[in-house]
Each structure stands twice: as structure tokens, then as C-alpha cells.
Amino acid sequence: MKNILVYSDRPESAAELVSAGQLIAAATGGTLRALSVNAPDLSAFLAARGIDVLEVRAAGDPVTDAAQMAAALREAADRSDAGVILLSSGRRGKEIAGRLAQEIGAGCLTDVGRLDVVAGRITGVRYALGGATEVFQAVATDRQVLALRPGVFPEAPEGTPGSVQSLDVQLPAPRVRLRAVNAKAGDGADIEKAEVLVVVGQGLAEQGELALAERIARGLGGEVACTKPVATDRRWLPEDRIVGLSGKTCRPSLALLLGVSGQVQFTVGIRDAVTIVAVNRDDQAPVASLSDYFLPADLKAVLPELAGKFPGP
Amino acid sequence: MNILIAMKQVPDLQQVRIRDRKPVLDDVPLLMGDIDRSALAAAVALQEAAAGKKIVLSAGDGNLEDTVKEALAAGADEAVLVIDDRLRDAESAFSARALAEAIRRTDDVGLVFFGEGSADNYSGQVMSRVAGLLGWPQAGYVREIRLEEGKAVLTRSLEDREEILEVDLPAVVSVVSEIAQPRTPSVTAILKAGRKPKTVFSLADLGLDGPQPKAVETLDQLAPQSERKKLVLKSVEELMDVLRSKEKP
Numbered sequence: 001m002k003n004i005l006v007y008s009d010r011p012e013s014a015a016e017l018v019s020a021g022q023l024i025a026a027a028t029g030g031t032l033r034a035l036s037v038n039a040p041d042l043s044a045f046l047a048a049r050g051i052d053v054l055e056v057r058a059a060g061d062p063v064t065d066a067a068q069m070a071a072a073l074r075e076a077a078d079r080s081d082a083g084v085i086l087l088s089s090g091r092r093g094k095e096i097a098g099r100l101a102q103e104i105g106a107g108c109l110t111d112v113g114r115l116d117v118v119a120g121r122i123t124g125v126r127y128a129l130g131g132a133t134e135v136f137q138a139v140a141t142d143r144q145v146l147a148l149r150p151g152v153f154p155e156a157p158e159g160t161p162g163s164v165q166s167l168d169v170q171l172p173a174p175r176v177r178l179r180a181v182n183a184k185a186g187d188g189a190d191i192e193k194a195e196v197l198v199v200v201g202q203g204l205a206e207q208g209e210l211a212l213a214e215r216i217a218r219g220l221g222g223e224v225a226c227t228k229p230v231a232t233d234r235r236w237l238p239e240d241r242i243v244g245l246s247g248k249t250c251r252p253s254l255a256l257l258l259g260v261s262g263q264v265q266f267t268v269g270i271r272d273a274v275t276i277v278a279v280n281r282d283d284q285a286p287v288a289s290l291s292d293y294f295l296p297a298d299l300k301a302v303l304p305e306l307a308g309k310f311p312g313p
Numbered sequence: 314m315n316i317l318i319a320m321k322q323v324p325d326l327q328q329v330r331i332r333d334r335k336p337v338l339d340d341v342p343l344l345m346g347d348i349d350r351s352a353l354a355a356a357v358a359l360q361e362a363a364a365g366k367k368i369v370l371s372a373g374d375g376n377l378e379d380t381v382k383e384a385l386a387a388g389a390d391e392a393v394l395v396i397d398d399r400l401r402d403a404e405s406a407f408s409a410r411a412l413a414e415a416i417r418r419t420d421d422v423g424l425v426f427f428g429e430g431s432a433d434n435y436s437g438q439v440m441s442r443v444a445g446l447l448g449w450p451q452a453g454y455v456r457e458i459r460l461e462e463g464k465a466v467l468t469r470s471l472e473d474r475e476e477i478l479e480v481d482l483p484a485v486v487s488v489v490s491e492i493a494q495p496r497t498p499s500v501t502a503i504l505k506a507g508r509k510p511k512t513v514f515s516l517a518d519l520g521l522d523g524p525q526p527k528a529v530e531t532l533d534q535l536a537p538q539s540e541r542k543k544l545v546l547k548s549v550e551e552l553m554d555v556l557r558s559k560e561k562p
């Protein structure tokens with residue numbers, strides 16, 4: 001079981017897994033293959049990156065049923081003699097990871113942000129204690145399932161084309177059926193790439209104040225991002241603007257945090273910023289010791305005053 | 314039909330201190346995780362429409378009976394607990410086995426709720442492992458759920474889309490925090506919680522007291538280093554000066 005199998009239903013994530021898989025293959029001498037399920041476009045995309053693809057065609061929507069996906073992956077791993085199975089640690093991938101690991105008796109690491117291979121042993125680095133620490137872990141079982149944080153590994157470029165072979169699998173009867181799909185609102189802003197971020201937290205009292213934060217962000221040439229409750233509870237901004245453990249990891253040169261308390265789960269997403277500036281009325285909030293510059297003040301007064309220094313809409 | 318709500322005992326992260334880049338966990342109180350408390354609130358709301366119990370399910374160390382009181386006060390009818398000091402900080406594969414065995418010994422289970430990830434590890438594995446052990450269907454990241462005859466209809470919230478799914482029961486689901494606001498129990502509810510029924514299993518009761526093979530080895534744990542200036546500003550003018558000086562030319 002010296003080979004490596006990669007799977008994600010999203011092309012960008014799958015391409016990231018290919019580059020991580022190539023890194024492992026180079027160190028262990030294994031061969032890299034990819035699985036694709038009901039997605040001929042994905043098969044072609046991966047084959048163009050030099051990978052041999054095992055393609056499954058099945059009735060229904062196996063991609064939405066983690067039990068069916070675990071069965072398909074198990075079969076593909078057996079046929080390709082794969083000991084390392086790489087998945088993306090997005091929501092779907094993470095769900096499949098645990099099920100597959102259970103069914104093949106494997107140890108599993110999810111949300112892996114860095115990988116190291118020393119003397120054939122893979123070490124993964126992930127957050128623990130809500131992001132307060134990083135743990136360095138290695139899977140101790142013969143087979144291992146590793147789910148890698150999306151957006152961390154580079155996407156593999158095109159190379160000498162690989163092949164696409166069809167794989168017959170016996171899937172268990174579906175017990176999860178897809179009735180409908182709704183697209184989620186997102187507005188295309190990419191907070192991971194922004195040089196300047198103005199991050200709003202629950203310290204903003206009214207939705208109307210968002211416009212002021214947006215004006216400041218525009219004035220500084222940046223984007224508005226937010227803490228999790230601002231998007232998920234208040235629904236003021238789309239979820240792709242969330243910074244943190246369950247959101248995005250950002251590395252701006254300047255982050256201005258407005259009304260953010262600075263809980264660990266948030267902090268992991270911003271601690272790589274070059275300069276952190278925060279405004280909070282509580283000088284004991286954890287964000288005070290997380291920042292380079294801290295203004296203890298009430299946003300009710302500060303926000304309009306600060307926004308007034310930048311050109312209006 | 315009964316609903317089980319799996320809740321994890323986690324250290325109060327706001328009280329974890331870092332010394333020499335290592336976490337100090339002594340005397341840090343244990344709590345039920347935030348997202349688990351949302352899961353409980355969602356289960357309570359769902360059962361209002363149906364007949365059946367809301368049962369808290371947890372595997373943890375000797376403090377577990379204390380930690381679980383809050384959940385019993387916040388609307389659960391009963392608790393099913395697996396208690397052993399080896400379950401403190403247990404790896405996902407082992408916690409999942411303990412929970413799955415306890416579920417097998419509980420009557421008429423239609424749904425098992427989990428939080429999408431625990432407040433400490435956030436690895437999200439236990440839910441899928443439990444579903445795998447039981448051979449039940451599963452759906453993760455659920456934002457809305459209702460019951461129909463023999464099945465649940467739920468909304469799964471993915472990064473870029475939502476899926477409306479129909480899942481056969483019994484099933485295992487994980488929920489996102491926005492599914493429901495955690496309930497804050499009243500003082501009388503807390504007083505009454507101690508009298509609610511509890512079923513306690515030991516690992517031996519579940520046939521799990523033998524040596525457990527390790528699935529994952531932890532080689533090191535370190536707090537990332539970060540040095541911040543921590544300068545206090547006095548006015549919006551000073552704030553503006555800082556922002557201007559950091560702006561791209």
C-alpha cells in the first residue's frame with residue numbers, strides 16, 4: 001500500500017491535493033492516482049495534470065452521500081493499492097474523511113495546514129485548542145486519511161497527460177437523496193488576497209454602521225471581512241467574509257479590527273497579518289494583546305469620526 | 314422516536330493560558346461545547362413537534378456528570394454517559410467507539426445530533442465515524458431540519474451552496490451553530506437538572522476496556538509565536554496616523 005489516492009469534487013481543491021500528493025510521492029516513491037465520481041470534466045482536468053484518473057459513473061448523487069463516497073473511495077484505494085488517501089478539508093471532504101477512515105480502519109487528520117515527510121513518515125500540522133496551539137501529528141495505522149485545508153497548497157499545473165480509466169464499484173443503496181440545490185450568496189470579494197482588511201465584529205451595534213466600515217475599507221484600498229457571528233447569526237455579510245478557524249486564513253499587511261473581541265477561533269485567521277490595529281471599548285478584551293495598536297474607545301463615536309476622514313460614497 | 318445529542322466536554326478556552334509556548338490546562342473548567350449547545354437547542358425545538366425524548370450523549374472523564382448538568386437544565390430529558398478517565402482527550406476513533414456502543418444500547422434512536430466540530434479540536438471526525446460504526450446514513454453541516462414520515466428533510470450548508478436533502482432514519486447529523494441559539498437555563502431548571510435520569514456506562518460495560526491501538530500519534534504541541542507591539546492609542550487622530558503610515562504608497 002505504497003500509493004496515494006486523491007479526491008475532491010472541486011477542481012481547484014483536487015489540483016491542490018495533486019501537488020501535495022506529488023510531494024509525498026517524491027518522498028515515498030509511491031504512485032499518485034485520482035478518483036472522480038460522475039464528473040467527466042473533473043477527470044479530464046486531473047488527467048491534464050499528469051495524473052491517472054479512476055472514473056466512477058453511478059446512478060443518483062453519490063457525491064452528496066458520505067456513505068456512498070466512502071465506499072467508492074475504499075474500492076479505488078484497494079484497486080490502486082493506496083495507503084495514503086488525500087481529501088480536501090472543505091465541508092464535504094471533512095465529512096467523507098471520518099467515514100472513510102472508520103470503514104478502512106485508518107487514522108485520520110483533518111484541517112491539515114502543513115505537511116512534512118521525513119524518512120517516509122508523514123507529519124501533519126493542524127490547530128488544537130480552538131487555534132491556541134498547533135499540533136504536529138502522524139497517523140499510526142497502515143492506511144491514513146489526510147484532509148488538507150483548502151487554499152494552502154499550490155494548485156498543480158498541467159503536465160504530461162495521464163489516463164482516465166473507468167472503475168466499476170458496487171455502491172450501497174443511497175439513503176441520502178438530493179431534493180434541491182440553492183446557490184449561496186457571495187459577492188466575489190477575496191479576503192484571503194486583500195492587502196488591507198477592515199474586520200467588523202459584534203461590537204458594531206447596527207447594520208447601518210457597516211456602510212461606515214466599507215467606506216474606511218475603500219479609503220484604505222481594502223476589503224471588509226467579519227467575525228463568524230456577524231455572518232452566521234446576524235447575516236450582515238456573506239459567509240465567505242468570515243475570518244478564522246471555520247472561515248478564512250488571511251495575511252494582509254494591515255488589519256483594522258472593529259468591535260472584535262479576539263477569541264482564539266477568530267485569532268487563527270488573522271495572526272499572520274503584518275500590522276494589527278484594533279478599536280474596542282473594553283481594554284481587557286483579548287484583542288488588546290493581539291494588536292500592535294489598540295484604541296480603547298466606543299465605536300458609536302469612533303466609527304463616524306473615522307469614516308469621515310475618508311471620501312464618501 | 315428519541316433524539317440523542319452528542320456533546321463534548323471541552324476546556325473553557327478563554328481560560329487556557331500559554332506558558333513557554335505550551336498550553337496550561339490545570340484548573341481550567343470543563344464545559345459543553347458551544348456548537349453542541351446549539352445542537353441541543355435544535356433538538357429541543359424539533360421534539361416539540363414530535364413525541365420522544367431528547368437525550369444528551371457524552372463520553373468523558375470523572376467530571377462528566379457535573380459538566381452534563383448544564384445540558385440537562387437546558388432542555389434535555391435524560392443523559393446517557395460513558396465515563397472513564399481514558400476518555401479525557403481521547404482520540405476521535407476511540408470516542409466514536411464509546412459513543413456508538415452507547416447508542417446501540419439506547420432504545421428507539423431516530424437521530425443523533427453532533428456539532429459540526431468540537432470547540433477545541435474542531436476535527437469533525439467523530440460524527441462520521443459514529444455513522445460508519447452504526448452503518449447509518451449521515452449528513453453534515455445541517456442548518457435546518459424537519460421530520461417527515463420515516464425521514465428527515467434537512468438543509469446542508471456547504472461553502473458555496475445549500476443542499477436540501479432527504480435522509481432515511483435512523484441517521485447521524487452534524488449541525489452548524491446557526492441552526493439554533495443555545496438556551497440559557499433558568500435557576501429552577503438548574504436545580505431540577507440533578508434529578509433527571511442518567512444512564513452511566515463504564516468502558517467495561519461496552520466491551521471497550523481492553524488496550525486501544527493508537528490511530529494518531531501527537532509528536533508536539535506548540536503555540537505559534539507572535540510578537541505584537543501592544544501600543545495604546547489615545548485618539549482617532551493617532552489612529553489615522555497609524556493607518557496612513559501603513560497604507561500602500
Ligand SMILES: Cc1cc2nc3c(=O)[nH]c(=O)nc-3n(C[C@H](O)[C@H](O)[C@H](O)COP(=O)(O)OP(=O)(O)OC[C@H]3O[C@@H](n4cnc5c(N)ncnc54)[C@H](O)[C@@H]3O)c2cc1C
Pocket residue numbers: 200201202203204205226227228229230242243244245246247248259260261262263264265266269279280281282285297298299300347348430431432433435
Ligand atoms: C468550533 C468553533 C469555531 C469557530 N470559528 C470561528 C471563526 O472562524 N471566526 C470567528 O470569528 N469566530 C469563530 N468562532 C466563534 C468565536 O469563538 C467567537 O464567538 C467570535 O469570534 C466572537 O465574535 P466577535 O468578536 O464579533 O463578538 P464578541 O465576542 O461578542 O465581541 C464583541 C466585542 O465588541 C466590543 N464592543 C461591543 N460594543 C462596542 C462598542 N460600542 N464599541 C467598541 N467595542 C464594542 C466588546 O467589548 C467585545 O470585545 C468559532 C467558535 C467555535 C466554537
